[in-house]
Amino acid sequence: MAETRFMKGNEALGEAAIRAGLQGYFGYPITPQSEVVEYLALQEPNHNYVLIQAESELAAVNMVYGAAAAGARVMTTTSSPGFSLMQEGISYIACSELPCVFANIVRGGPGLGTIQPSQSDYFQATKGGGHGDYHLIVLGPNSVQETVDHIYLAFELADKYRSPVMLLSDGAIGQMMEKVVLPDPIEYKPDKPWATTGKTPDRERNIITSLFIQAEIMEQRNLKLQEKFKKITENEVRYEEYKLDDVEYIIVSFGLCSRISKKVVDQARESGIKMGLFRPITLWPFPTKPIEELASINSVKCFISVEMNAGQMVEDVKLSVNGKKPVYFYGRTGGIVPTPDEIINHIKENLL
């Protein structure tokens, strides 16, 4: 039954996965994500999923690979350095076309970095991350509620496209508590005739692999993947528009930054500046067309990408705007979260 609770983002993520029919979780603790592992470990006796605390992120991702190949609804969660360690496995999973869910509760990098929130893994999440030509579907939740909703959506999209899906969240959303409405639990019945569930006399063997030694066959797999990515790009773009009627200055922001930017927009509007917010919800596929359309509006003066990194999504904004309007950037790095005041001051001093 749907239920309202006051929960941390990480705990809500775990609870959402359980309700969405989680069958296997393989993970390794890392701040600021550890509460997901803790919550799922605590709840394990009451549910029918398998939970293994792996010996490393490498082990965890390969356990996900194996369980997904066997047709289970599986997930792992980690934070930035751990997500880097998983990249090899994710590339294999993408090539093998296996549905599964990843969540990266991002902390500031590069390197071992800091445990504070950041959005500095945007490139890694949206441009591939591992080797080879592939994409994950990347969702960017901006609240505890959306973390929950996106977990449901992620599992659904993963099955629909036989593709790994990830949540690109951050330490702040993971650690903060908000009111959350938990949806009804799903009784998950996998329909995966391709899964390696044991050969029966009436069918051929199911083989899951990412190894295609012959170039021609490998190219065929690539074309198939590209066809799928095209279909996803056409059908799964999601975004939010806020106060964009009559707009002159458009902030583009995702995740936690979009919440802060919303306040910036409200403050700007109070002082008579025609500002609005465009928020990509799917970071891949990126909402290129809607941004391009906004760039074509005469009254729009410029775009400002506000991020918690040194300027990553701004590249996708520029590609979408395609030279029609100037695109600026404001960001903080290293785990610093910009405040509404500093963003609006920066805009007033430099752009107005």
Added chain:
Amino acid sequence: MLQEMIFAGFGGQGVLSMGTLLAYAAMKEGKEVSWMPSYGPEMRGGTANCMVNISDEPISSPIVSEYDVAVVLNQPSLKKFESRVKKDGILIWESTHIKEPPTRKDITVIPLPAVEKATNDLKNVKVMNMLLLGALVKLKNTVKKESLMIALKDTLPRRHHHLIPLNEQAINLGMSLV
């Protein structure tokens, strides 16, 4: 109506619990809430704080740079947050331990010897945070006292439920002191 608040002090003084209880109580009254902890590499005896926003509308930024209310429990937090209280805002400070009082004149400053009162009147220093919370709720009408009691019952582990009456006394005492 949006109220932006910060609770700050040493780890172990109960600043995160104060924020949690208040946010939970407000949620039970049907309000929108966000609770954002400082989660740095911190430890018992280090500084800790949480930002709590309560509103009738969905909350945009859970992180703000100025507050309507600051509740500070130690000197470093007073130093850090006094300047960030909005003009005409409220600063409640624990006056048993904080030796250098706030200096601003454009905000309402409420000194409360919560440690001393909890120790002497209630014989348990641990509930001093509830005194401060009681004072805040009295001054700002953020939530009803009954909602705080529901919050205590729902958020405290069952093994601590025998302490609820003591917490209630502390809240009442805090309310009576302002």
